Amino acid sequence: MYTLNFDTAAFVKDTWQKKPIVIKNAFNAFEDPISADELAGLAMEEDISSRIVQTKPDGWNVIQGPFEDYDEYGENGWQLLVQAVNHWYPESQAFVEAFRFLPDWRFDDLMVSFATPKGGVGPHIDNYDVFIIQGEGERRWKVGDRGDHKQRGGDINSPLVDDFEPIIDVVLTKGDILYIPPGFPHCGETLSLALSYSIGFRAPSQQELLTELADALIDNNCGQHRFTSNEEVANKGQVSQAQQQGIMDLLAQLANDPNQYQTMLGKMLSQNRFELDINPFEQAISSVDVIEAIEDGASLQRVGGLKILSLENDKQAQIYINGEAVNVDNIESEIIDIVSNEHLICQSVLLNWKDLPAVITLLTLCVNQGWLYFAE
Template sequence: MYQLTIDKDKFLKEIWQQKPVIFRQAFKDFADPIAADELAGLACEEEVASRVVVTQDKGKNWQVINGPFEDYDQYGEENWQLLVQAINHWYPDCQPLVEAFRFLPDWRFDDLMASFATPGGGVGPHIDQYDVFIIQGEGRRRWTVGDIGSYQQRGGVTTSPLIENFEPIIDEILEPGDMLYIPPGFPHQGSTLTLAMSYSIGFRAPSQQELLSSMADYLIDCNQGQQRYTSTSEPSQPGMVPLAQQQGLMTLLTALAQAPETYQAMLGKLLSQNRFELDICEAERIDAEELQQALQDGAVISRIGGLKVLLLENDAADRLFINGDSFDFAAEDRDYAEILANHTSIDSEIALAMLQRNSINALLLKLLELGYCYLAEAE
């Protein structure tokens, strides 16, 4: 079990999305949830997103090699770092570390990334457009963080997150159990001093591009958004588009964004999706009687790592959003739907009570069939 020692209320009021901060011993007696060799093994799998970053020219350039990998001998003993995304999807022992950050909403959670770095390893100075908590495991790493500002992208490559050097406002060495929080837009860089393991917990919100693209796809799929602009007066110049008409056209988009019956389904599906592949379980095709017997024997219902189960406040319909799809439930079963959304594991006693509700019973069987949940032994 991982227990954060920080004052969460103070963090949310004074630090969250405002400024970078180092928390010394955020986790007391921190133990790595995954060993370096296990991480290296995950990076050999085709389904797992991984990369090796090699530091070149004494820290002036970085080469990125995308996985999967067969071995790492070619990289030597210094100046490289292995990064593996979404290890919480593939390595269940990492889930307790994720749970420590569920004081923040699930819809923002992106993934748990783990890295193994040799001395001199790093990814270069860069800026992320999401919140990140960096927890130091085994070893020591030096982190520098700059202030928000206008920075030139390295080599003029506009699609790269790498930037030219920055003036640090934080320059500290992290020891095991220490944690660095960095909000979006603050430049930062990590340099490895000894063989080291570290963990990055990312929280991301959709961009305007993502929201507009998802809205457009949803409207097309549902054949909605057919209203057109009308006006009562026209310009005297045929080649002129008056400001009032520009604003009138854009008001059509504003109207969609202010209509819950239009945007809620899109938003729920978008926010419940994952950027990285999930480790879907083999489908458990059991009926209600078999599920009841398994629960009576003490089984628990657990969801797979990384699966998002979301409710929208004041939703126009009674539904859960799970991995980009919606699942209906009866209005009188909302309390049980909230349990499904808020708990990653449901013990046998509560699950047996849920089976007595027809809509939740059907939903549980569907989630087992889809491989989103599985039956596990109680700890």
């Protein structure tokens, strides 16, 4: 249903994380995957992250959701943004699927915005890659070059930056895409009532990696090796360059040992920033129940936004689901690939697995945890 009109392999080679680009008519006959009314309904929910950004003469005002009514905001100068729509609105998965030419571990979420004329969020810089897809209506976007961009008004806590000289100045219409890598300032202004979609991709920072690694070492009582040296320089108050490097090499040893980092990395990369629509079984079902459901015609569907990842050359027989390591010992790699890659495992595939105890045990765990659910 949602097929991209550009060469994704060439895009990754020539454009990805290098430069912003406008792709006109990136979809054939693009249809909005969600309506404005349905988006407003999601914004009423406590568990769903939403906000309204009002354009003011002296800047922007942000109001956090949920929202019951929009009359007070008028007909112009505001924008509703709802995060992680793919977690809560299953019909959006087909749209998200078009961007799976990039790996799942990078994928952040689908943010959807409904904007009135003159609505926008102001000039800002993101630390992640984003594809902005235009639905109904029109929006004008300006993108600046990387550089030393000051925060607006000199406020170091402001998410906004000062105005910039654009290298892209374009009006997006239905089905157009604007791709922006990290570090490029950008600003959008709505020209007519508009629905827009932001597909974000993130990677961990050094700070996040060190925090997760430290937590994992503490939890597992690992990382006890201390610095040793063969000689000491008699220079009372000074730490030699060799000793500085030797101490920091302790971290390098951890980073170069898969046994130390792989489980931590798999857990970290399979986590989501936003809540998932997960409903674990209150009373656990059995493997027999799963087999019976399969024989009765059930397929298995992944809940929206859930990441199921495997690590190449993993030293442990594990996959990583929603921040947890799950044992996959005695399961063939081809089956692991299907579980990791496919959002829907159809009944015809499941029937081939029903006599494989390790696979059925895995699927039963996933159903009981609320990660997978039975679908027609």
